[in-house]
Amino acid sequence: MTKSRTLAFALVLSAVGNPVGLAQHGMPGGTPMTFFVTSDPIGDGGNLGGLAGADAHCQILATRVGAGDFAWRAYLSTQARPGKPAINARDRIGKGPWHNFNGVMIASSLAHLHGDTLELARMGNNLHKQTGLTEKGAIVPGLYDYLDPRDNDWEYVKTTPYSNRHEVLTGTQPGGTAYPPEFDYTCDNWTSNRDPDPELAQGPLVAGPNRPNAQIGFPDREGGGNGSWNSSHGTRGCSQEALPRTHGIGQFYCFAVTGENP
Amino acid sequence: MTKITLPNACAFFILLGSSHAVLAQGVGYHAPRNFIPVDLMSFFVTSEPIGDGGNLGGLEGADAHCQRLATNVGAGHRTWRAYLSTQARPGKPAINARDRIGDGPWYHARGVLRRPIIKSEIHGDTLIEAQRGANMFKAFALTEKGNEINGVGDPMPNLHDMLTGTQPDGRAFADSADRTCNNWTSNNEGTAQVGHSDRIGHGNQSWNSSHATTGCSQEDFAGWNGAGLFYCFAVN
Numbered sequence: 001m002t003k004s005r006t007l008a009f010a011l012v013l014s015a016v017g018n019p020v021g022l023a024q025h026g027m028p029g030g031t032p033m034t035f036f037v038t039s040d041p042i043g044d045g046g047n048l049g050g051l052a053g054a055d056a057h058c059q060i061l062a063t064r065v066g067a068g069d070f071a072w073r074a075y076l077s078t079q080a081r082p083g084k085p086a087i088n089a090r091d092r093i094g095k096g097p098w099h100n101f102n103g104v105m106i107a108s109s110l111a112h113l114h115g116d117t118l119e120l121a122r123m124g125n126n127l128h129k130q131t132g133l134t135e136k137g138a139i140v141p142g143l144y145d146y147l148d149p150r151d152n153d154w155e156y157v158k159t160t161p162y163s164n165r166h167e168v169l170t171g172t173q174p175g176g177t178a179y180p181p182e183f184d185y186t187c188d189n190w191t192s193n194r195d196p197d198p199e200l201a202q203g204p205l206v207a208g209p210n211r212p213n214a215q216i217g218f219p220d221r222e223g224g225g226n227g228s229w230n231s232s233h234g235t236r237g238c239s240q241e242a243l244p245r246t247h248g249i250g251q252f253y254c255f256a257v258t259g260e261n262p
Numbered sequence: 263m264t265k266i267t268l269p270n271a272c273a274f275f276i277l278l279g280s281s282h283a284v285l286a287q288g289v290g291y292h293a294p295r296n297f298i299p300v301d302l303m304s305f306f307v308t309s310e311p312i313g314d315g316g317n318l319g320g321l322e323g324a325d326a327h328c329q330r331l332a333t334n335v336g337a338g339h340r341t342w343r344a345y346l347s348t349q350a351r352p353g354k355p356a357i358n359a360r361d362r363i364g365d366g367p368w369y370h371a372r373g374v375l376r377r378p379i380i381k382s383e384i385h386g387d388t389l390i391e392a393q394r395g396a397n398m399f400k401a402f403a404l405t406e407k408g409n410e411i412n413g414v415g416d417p418m419p420n421l422h423d424m425l426t427g428t429q430p431d432g433r434a435f436a437d438s439a440d441r442t443c444n445n446w447t448s449n450n451e452g453t454a455q456v457g458h459s460d461r462i463g464h465g466n467q468s469w470n471s472s473h474a475t476t477g478c479s480q481e482d483f484a485g486w487n488g489a490g491l492f493y494c495f496a497v498n
Contacts, residue, residue, distance in 0.1 A: 105465070114393065115389075117389075118386065118389055118431075121389060121392030121393045122386040122392045122430035122431065122468065122471075123430060123466040123467070123472075124395060124461075124466050124467030124468065125466075125467070126465045126466070128467060129462070130414055130415050143399075143401060144401050174390055174394050175389075175390075175393060221395065221461065221467065222399040222400070222401060223399075225383075225397045226383065226394035226395050226397060227394070227397070227399055227461075228393070228394040231393075232394065
């Protein structure tokens with residue numbers, strides 16, 4: 001069996017039900033969904049309407065699938081501005097635990113999610129390709145699912161739900177905190193759809209002077225030389241057209257605020 | 263509401279069937295096609311087990327298995343080491359897997375890696391390296407023949423358990439419990455610490471230290487989704 005067919009088989013199995021013996025007490029009764037990857041982007045690149053716009057997108061998508069009773073937060077940081085302190089993604093999402101569409105636990109706590117100690121970090125959390133599901137229960141197409149030379153082109157990518165789109169906006173450091181304000185990691189705190197000048201849009205995917213940019217992670221934990229779920233590398237810009245050049249479409253993680261004291 | 267998207271999934275299947283020519287020439291940031299010749303291969307997963315459970319003939323037997331499989335594909339000019347630890351015995355200190363494999367960096371059989379495997383990163387030597395994770399993905403953990411190992415979500419049997427006998431930091435266990443099938447000589451009693459080549463399972467993503475098996479026979483390993491496969495690294 002070829003790799004492609006193997007993956008197709010895995011996707012079909014996952015779409016139909018339970019390929020790996022994971023708990024099947026998902027949304028219809030059982031453990032409620034408190035984590036998902038947005039099935040759709042907002043569609044204006046890195047301009048999400050700020051954190052408020054991103055949170056509203058989470059809430060809308062959750063409500064459509066009957067999970068609107070939770071308070072949903074986008075897993076995004078913003079960087080400090082004069083008179084405005086930075087906001088850390090990890091401080092926005094409650095204390096956990098968080099479960100996906102199928103009721104499978106993604107992480108038991110903030111420390112587990114982020115790997116706050118060497119021991120926790122080496123083992124990792126439970127967010128991977130089979131668990132990093134959308135609010136509709138779908139796997140986010142990732143590396144090697146459907147290799148296609150056109151999958152860097154937004155005009156093509158928006159026509160197919162299957163091409164690689166595994167880069168998820170976070171604007172966040174691996175530990176879950178915001179970056180210092182010097183360079184842009186957040187598409188100007190999620191208000192910008194601008195791209196850098198063409199000569200600055202080349203080279204390593206790192207933030208720098210005059211480079212509109214977003215830090216991204218991978219729900220399939222493959223790519224960037226590390227597979228970080230929340231902080232692997234940057235983008236080619238902040239326009240909707242720039243994001244697919246490195247295999248993202250502007251999706252992000254949504255967490256329900258759980259574990260708070262009543 | 264329903265979570266079943268069968269028509270879409272079927273369409274995907276059909277699409278794939280007609281697109282192999284396209285697949286073969288796919289390009290992209292994460293899937294570069296800078297193929298590295300086999301003589302640059304310096305990391306692989308054994309395509310077959312020794313076949314006697316946790317009895318590998320000790321580290322020597324396991325190293326010889328790596329060397330033989332590498333030689334079969336024209337990579338025998340390198341010195342190969344199995345990524346395995348042994349535990350301390352009276353008069354014999356423990357041996358750490360991470361100390362046996364040279365300094366790297368390492369490339370897999372098909373050279374699809376844009377970035378090679380880096381020792382400090384695969385062991386999470388710093389907090390940020392550990393948080394980001396290892397450059398060790400299912401699609402990169404290839405056999406010496408360049409094939410992927412079946413993992414979670416693939417057709418059974420799932421063979422993703424990799425024998426290591428090793429802690430997440432790459433070192434031998436210091437306690438008295440058996441983690442190495444009696445230093446890779448037992449095919450019945452004992453346990454083996456394993457990692458996952460697809461980095462999925464047991465609620466963690468460790469490639470080298472996810473959980474222990476119960477028992478050391480070939481059948482015991484199969485019961486845990488493994489076949490007694492292990493990682494091989496070239497030291498030079």
